[in-house]
Amino acid sequence: MTRTTIDLWVGFFVALGLAALLFLALKVGNLAAASAGETYTIQAKFDNIGGLKVRAPVKSAGVVVGRVSEIRFDPESYQAVVKMQLDTRYRFPRDTFVTINTSGLLGEQYIGLDAGGDTDMLKSGDVVKKTQSAVVLEKLISQFMFNKAAEDSGGSGKK
Numbered sequence: 001m002t003r004t005t006i007d008l009w010v011g012f013f014v015a016l017g018l019a020a021l022l023f024l025a026l027k028v029g030n031l032a033a034a035s036a037g038e039t040y041t042i043q044a045k046f047d048n049i050g051g052l053k054v055r056a057p058v059k060s061a062g063v064v065v066g067r068v069s070e071i072r073f074d075p076e077s078y079q080a081v082v083k084m085q086l087d088t089r090y091r092f093p094r095d096t097f098v099t100i101n102t103s104g105l106l107g108e109q110y111i112g113l114d115a116g117g118d119t120d121m122l123k124s125g126d127v128v129k130k131t132q133s134a135v136v137l138e139k140l141i142s143q144f145m146f147n148k149a150a151e152d153s154g155g156s157g158k159k
Contacts (some may be wrong), residue, residue: 040124050134
């Protein structure tokens with residue numbers, strides 16, 4: 001083998017390695033192209049969205065049915081408004097319950113859809129009324145600590 005052939009093969013494998021790293025970075029960053037199918041938009045208002053981010057998955061029964069497309073603050077209601085793009089293959093009743101969940105104990109947050117029993121389906125632009133905000137771990141810990149401190153200081157001194 002000549003020096004030129006070896007250099008060509010090394011260059012090929014370096015380019016292949018860079019392409020693999022780019023692919024992994026896009027997958028980890030959740031920036032890879034979503035399904036190219038048709039989508040429809042729904043909105044939901046929450047008191048607290050925790051660490052929810054744009055492009056977070058929208059799941060129903062553990063299956064990804066869409067993505068979060070926009071998060072904004074409504075200055076009139078003082079709530080976060082979350083816009084979601086759902087795949088048109090998946091239709092949900094108007095009384096669907098929307099929650100913000102966490103994957104594992106400290107994992108990423110995602111939107112969960114629990115279908116209701118209404119015969120009318122959500123249409124593009126609809127606002128879902130039934131929502132449950134994110135459970136913020138820091139708030140739970142502080143409530144626990146406050147209750148524990150109140151319990152200890154309000155005791156009768158018995159041991």
